Amino acid sequence: MPIRNALLYIALLSLALPSAAQASERLQLRLNEASSNAEQVSNKLLSQPAASFSSEDWLVLGLTQLRLRNKEAAMDATERVLQSSAPVYLQAQAYLLKAQIYGILYRDTAIAITQLERAELILQDETDPFSLQLYSDVLQNFAQAYNQLGHVQKAIPYAERSLTLALTGQQPEAELKARIILGRLALQNNAYNQAYQNLNLALQLATALQDNEALASIHFRLGMAYRKIEDHKNALSHLLQAKQRYQQLQQHSSYTYTLLFIGETYLEDTNTAEQASQYLNEALTLARQQDDLLRVGMAMQGLGRLAVLQKEDEQALQYFNDALQLFRQQNLQTYLHESSLALAELLFQRQQYAEANALLAELLPHIPQLAAYLQYRYNELASKLAAQQGNWQLAYTRMQQASTQRFEQFAEQNKLQLDLINNGLSQVAAASQHQTELAQLQQQLQQQQRYSQLLALAVLLLFLAAISALVWRKWRKPVTQSTVRLTSADWHNFCQRTQHQSAKTTLHILAFTPAAITELKLQFGEQRLQQAVQTFMQQLDCAQLTASCVNDDVLWLALHTDDDTAKALQQQLAAQLQALLPERFANQAFISLRLALPQLSDTPWQLTELNALPEAFWLSWALAATSPPQQQLWLLALHGKSARACEWHSNMVRQDLLNAIRLGSIELSCNNTLLPASIADELT
Numbered sequence: 001m002p003i004r005n006a007l008l009y010i011a012l013l014s015l016a017l018p019s020a021a022q023a024s025e026r027l028q029l030r031l032n033e034a035s036s037n038a039e040q041v042s043n044k045l046l047s048q049p050a051a052s053f054s055s056e057d058w059l060v061l062g063l064t065q066l067r068l069r070n071k072e073a074a075m076d077a078t079e080r081v082l083q084s085s086a087p088v089y090l091q092a093q094a095y096l097l098k099a100q101i102y103g104i105l106y107r108d109t110a111i112a113i114t115q116l117e118r119a120e121l122i123l124q125d126e127t128d129p130f131s132l133q134l135y136s137d138v139l140q141n142f143a144q145a146y147n148q149l150g151h152v153q154k155a156i157p158y159a160e161r162s163l164t165l166a167l168t169g170q171q172p173e174a175e176l177k178a179r180i181i182l183g184r185l186a187l188q189n190n191a192y193n194q195a196y197q198n199l200n201l202a203l204q205l206a207t208a209l210q211d212n213e214a215l216a217s218i219h220f221r222l223g224m225a226y227r228k229i230e231d232h233k234n235a236l237s238h239l240l241q242a243k244q245r246y247q248q249l250q251q252h253s254s255y256t257y258t259l260l261f262i263g264e265t266y267l268e269d270t271n272t273a274e275q276a277s278q279y280l281n282e283a284l285t286l287a288r289q290q291d292d293l294l295r296v297g298m299a300m301q302g303l304g305r306l307a308v309l310q311k312e313d314e315q316a317l318q319y320f321n322d323a324l325q326l327f328r329q330q331n332l333q334t335y336l337h338e339s340s341l342a343l344a345e346l347l348f349q350r351q352q353y354a355e356a357n358a359l360l361a362e363l364l365p366h367i368p369q370l371a372a373y374l375q376y377r378y379n380e381l382a383s384k385l386a387a388q389q390g391n392w393q394l395a396y397t398r399m400q401q402a403s404t405q406r407f408e409q410f411a412e413q414n415k416l417q418l419d420l421i422n423n424g425l426s427q428v429a430a431a432s433q434h435q436t437e438l439a440q441l442q443q444q445l446q447q448q449q450r451y452s453q454l455l456a457l458a459v460l461l462l463f464l465a466a467i468s469a470l471v472w473r474k475w476r477k478p479v480t481q482s483t484v485r486l487t488s489a490d491w492h493n494f495c496q497r498t499q500h501q502s503a504k505t506t507l508h509i510l511a512f513t514p515a516a517i518t519e520l521k522l523q524f525g526e527q528r529l530q531q532a533v534q535t536f537m538q539q540l541d542c543a544q545l546t547a548s549c550v551n552d553d554v555l556w557l558a559l560h561t562d563d564d565t566a567k568a569l570q571q572q573l574a575a576q577l578q579a580l581l582p583e584r585f586a587n588q589a590f591i592s593l594r595l596a597l598p599q600l601s602d603t604p605w606q607l608t609e610l611n612a613l614p615e616a617f618w619l620s621w622a623l624a625a626t627s628p629p630q631q632q633l634w635l636l637a638l639h640g641k642s643a644r645a646c647e648w649h650s651n652m653v654r655q656d657l658l659n660a661i662r663l664g665s666i667e668l669s670c671n672n673t674l675l676p677a678s679i680a681d682e683l684t
Contacts, residue, residue: 024089024130027056031093034060038067055086062097069290071105088122089131095119096138099145107293107330109148110647111656116142129169136165136174143181147188150333150369156185176205176214183221187228188371195225216245220258227265228373235265253290259283260298267302273309280306294335297326301339308346316346331650337363337370341377348384357385376402490549491556495610497547498558498597502605507546507597508566510557511617512577515589515634517553524582529553532580539576542569554617563596567637570594574633591634593617599640600666601648609648619654623661624670626682631671639667 034041042064045057053061062077078101081094099115102108116138123135139162146155159181166174179202186195199221206214223238239262246255263279266272280302287295304319320343327336340359347356360382367375383398501507514520521529533555537548544565547558555577559566570592578590595616597605620636628634640646645665646656660666661680668675 023087024128027059027090027093028130030056030060031063034063035067038064042068053080055081055084055090058084059090059094059097062094062101066097066101066104069105069292071101074101074105088126089128089134092119092122092131092134092138095122096134096141099141103141103145103148107332108647108650108652109145109331110650113142113145116145129171132165132169133171133174136162136169136171136178139165140177140181143185147185148332148334150337150366152185152188152371153369156182156189159185172205172209173211176202176209176211179205180214180217180221183218184224187221187225192225192228195221199225212245213249213251216242216249216251216254219245220254220261223261223265227261227268230268232265232268236262239265252286253292253295256283256286256290256292256295259286260295260302263299263302264305267305267309270309273306276302276306293326293330294332297323297330297332297335297339300326301335301342304342304346308349313346313350317343320346329652331652333366333369334371337366337374341374341381345377345381348381353385353388356381360385491551491611492607494547494549494551494556494558495607498610499605499607501546501558501560502597505560506562508559508561508563509593509595509597509613510559510566510570510573511554511593511595511613512557512574513554513591514578514581514585515591516585520581520585521553528582532577535580536577540573542573544569552614554614556613566594566596570635570637571633574635578633587632589628589632589634591621592636593620594635594637596637596639600638600646601640606649612648612650612653615654616657619657620668623668623675623679623682626679627675629671629673633671635671637669639669641665641667 030041042061045053045061045064048057058077058080062074062081065074065077075098078094078098081090082098086094095115095118099112099119102115103112119138120135120142123131123138126132126135139158142158143155143162146152146158159178163175163178163182166172166178179198183195183198183202186192186198199218202214203218205211206218219238220242223235223242226232226235226238239258243255243258243262246258259279260283263276263283266276266279280299283295284299284303287293287299300319300323304316304323307313307316307319320339323339324336324343327339340363344356344359344363347353347359360378363370363378367378370378379398379402383395383402386392386395386398498507498509517529530550533550536555542559544559544561545557546560547556549556557573559569561569574590574592578586580586593616595613601609616638620638621634624634624636642665645660645663646653650656657666658680661668662677664677667677668679
């Protein structure tokens with residue numbers, strides 16, 4: 001009997017394995033169809049009753065809504081999969097889709113990475129072909145996400161792991177995607193030889209697989225490669241081919257993206273700059289229609305460059321500032337850094353040296369992570385600013401660094417194996433055309449070699465000329481040396497001190513301000529408020545105090561103490577500070593907020609995360625004001641109910657906090673009364 005049962009089990013298992021493989025294959029076919037014909041597949045599914053949907057149906061619907069850029073519908077469909085008892089491979093696919101929704105539609109790369117981590121946790125021990133291919137996709141998405149955050153060096157290992165997995169599993173489709181991503185990352189690092197090798201092999205694979213989408217992507221990357229070596233003619237040739245293919249494929253987002261770089265390429269030559277306008281304006285219009293804030297920002301950045309070339313400085317400033325705001329909202333570090341540099345360069349031209357210096361000071365901590373071409377631009381501008389301030393040693397050092405980076409770029413360009421790209425392109429175009437292209441590239445590289453030999457002499461002469469001009473200007477008209485005023489220096493020091501102490505002890509943050517702060521300053525002036533704060537700090541006898549500062553009329557205190565003591569101190573100190581205000585305001589509402597740092601994050605606090613605490617203060621006040629308490633003292637407190645309930649480093653931390661309060665993972669109390677989670681919906 002046991003033998004018979006064992007044989008029956010083996011027979012059932014042998015039937016189940018092909019069934020699982022068939023289900024995976026069927027799902028992949030449905031996902032491919034949903035990606036290619038999103039609207040048609042979506043309409044077909046939505047014509048059916050939702051009650052009849054399987055987990056697979058919800059997943060396919062989620063992908064169609066992602067392609068159609070319907071954020072809420074895509075997220076709802078994906079959550080339906082995760083809330084069901086779906087098989088493991090469906091759950092992993094749902095987490096990957098959720099990551100793409102956050103990254104593409106919500107532009108929140110940090111949260112997208114958390115979803116990729118969940119998918120990886122499911123897939124890392126799976127060995128079936130479908131799971132391995134899906135794991136390769138997850139790794140590629142990790143690479144794209146970290147690249148989006150500006151961490152190119154962190155992105156490359158994920159792309160390499162994805163390629164290794166694809167080669168091990170003999171999956172040409174996954175290999176193709178991995179090589180395209182590796183080519184892209186190598187280009188950003190100015191590793192041209194490595195980029196061409198990967199793109200050449202990708203081109204061969206795409207041709208063999210007849211993958212038109214991949215061919216469009218490769219033409220786009222080749223266009224970007226030629227941009228890197230400043231061969232704008234061939235760059236435009238490939239970008240225009242990519243544009244045509246994306247238009248035929250009806251991939252509107254990629255089509256818009258290609259328009260942006262066609263415009264940027266025309267901007268590289270002053271003789272063709274006018275032609276950039278039509279492409280950049282078309283891209284801006286399409287990006288707004290698609291509600292794609294990233295591409296809106298990129299179009300504005302390109303139009304800002306065009307305005308600079310046209311000597312329209314005010315318009316350029318507006319475009320650059322608008323682009324910066326969009327990139328900050330989406331936490332897109334690479335684009336943010338490039339826009340900051342472009343704005344700083346414009347400010348230098350306008351002789352607004354203090355503002356340009358302030359922007360460079362913000363960029364300084366990120367320099368090691370910047371792409372090579374951005375490091376070159378940073379050091380070149382830093383050298384000019386240092387020379388303008390008379391700091392000749394720093395100017396010389398920065399100029400040397402810029403020159404070294406420029407030389408390294410030329411050296412890498414000269415390592416190109418042109419026959420690789422020529423052989424790859426011969427599979428999709430006539431050989432005679434590529435012989436011409438090869439000759440053009442060789443001529444281009446010979447010119448660059450001559451240029452690299454002359455660059456050192458040119459840099460030295462320019463540097464000496466700049467010094468001479470500045471000395472002459474100082475002789476003609478003495479200039480008062482000004483120092484760069486760093487904004488919120490006290491707040492920065494407070495955050496640094498808090499970060500240092502929070503790693504060693506339990507910290508609570510207390511924040512205080514009068515509700516009628518504007519009225520108080522209008523009637524009595526800012527000095528009266530400062531006097532009250534100074535008196536309060538002189539009278540303060542608190543052994544637990546670690547750090548303090550005033551930022552935007554809010555007094556911030558960091559205390560190493562337990563919850564009960566922090567709670568008592570909040571009420572005591574709020575009453576003391578309120579009593580020091582002019583009599584009329586001593587009887588009005590007074591706001592304070594208590595934050596227990598260990599409750600709100602289970603990882604060590606970073607400076608960028610501490611910088612988001614003012615958002616918590618203003619949001620807590622706004623939420624409490626929807627149903628104001630009767631007491632004069634508003635003793636507010638935020639309590640974390642789960643680990644990492646909020647992404648404090650996100651530039652959308654206010655929205656993240658609101659979501660966390662709605663979900664109950666963070667609670668807000670006022671005067672020891674817990675406010676309902678629905679209060680988050682009261683704000684318009």
